[in-house]
Amino acid sequence: MKTIPRYLEAAIATADGTFMALYSSKGLVGLNFPARRGTTKPGAAGAVPEVIRKWHSTTSVALKRALTGKSPRELPPLDVSSGTNFQQAVWRELCRLKTGETCSYGELARRIGRPNAGRAVGGACGANLIPVLIPCHRVLAANQKPGGFSGGLDWKRKLLEREGVAIQ
DNA sequence: TCCAATATTATGC
DNA sequence: GCATAATATTGGA
Numbered sequence: 420m421k422t423i424p425r426y427l428e429a430a431i432a433t434a435d436g437t438f439m440a441l442y443s444s445k446g447l448v449g450l451n452f453p454a455r456r457g458t459t460k461p462g463a464a465g466a467v468p469e470v471i472r473k474w475h476s477t478t479s480v481a482l483k484r485a486l487t488g489k490s491p492r493e494l495p496p497l498d499v500s501s502g503t504n505f506q507q508a509v510w511r512e513l514c515r516l517k518t519g520e521t522c523s524y525g526e527l528a529r530r531i532g533r534p535n536a537g538r539a540v541g542g543a544c545g546a547n548l549i550p551v552l553i554p555c556h557r558v559l560a561a562n563q564k565p566g567g568f569s570g571g572l573d574w575k576r577k578l579l580e581r582e583g584v585a586i587q
Numbered sequence: 588t589c590c591a592a593t594a595t596t597a598t599g600c
Numbered sequence: 601g602c603a604t605a606a607t608a609t610t611g612g613a
Contacts, residue, residue: 524595533609
């Protein structure tokens with residue numbers, strides 16, 4: 420699962436910056452937080468297949484809604500083939516969380532049938548390539564402690580706050 | 588195959 | 601509260 424064939428990158432401009440979406444032939448593979456400086460320019464949009472343009476449109480809308488604390492109406496197909504079985508199980512479970520709902524790593528582990536794999540769940544969340552759309556930010560540690568976040572704890576706090584979730 | 592690292596959790600001081 | 605041990609999964613030597 421290291422083989423990264425060839426992905427297509429497309430930019431999504433939001434009020435919080437320009438996100439970078441990564442697509443494969445199967446669907447959305449990854450989503451990156453806005454890079455500090457001059458993000459790589461939106462590549463040649465002309466070479467983008469029709470399907471991906473549609474996905475990108477859906478992704479764009481879903482992302483913007485998610486950023487404002489609302490649940491996306493529609494998600495593009497997610498290509499999670501880059502993750503292990505365990506990770507995919509975790510991500511699938513994450514997608515079940517509704518806006519404003521939170522869950523602990525331990526509880527999440529329990530839901531996927533690995534009651535003691537809380538730590539591994541943390542690892543799976545950290546390996547999540549599609550933050551925001553796969554709500555890894557809604558996962559807190561046991562005592563409602565913040566835990567961590569790939570794109571920076573700052574984002575986690577901001578996202579949760581917009582969904583009406585207060586964290587210590 | 589083994590070793591080290593982790594966005595955890597439960598327990599003991 | 602802080603330090604320590606236990607546990608699951610992953611990635612690399």
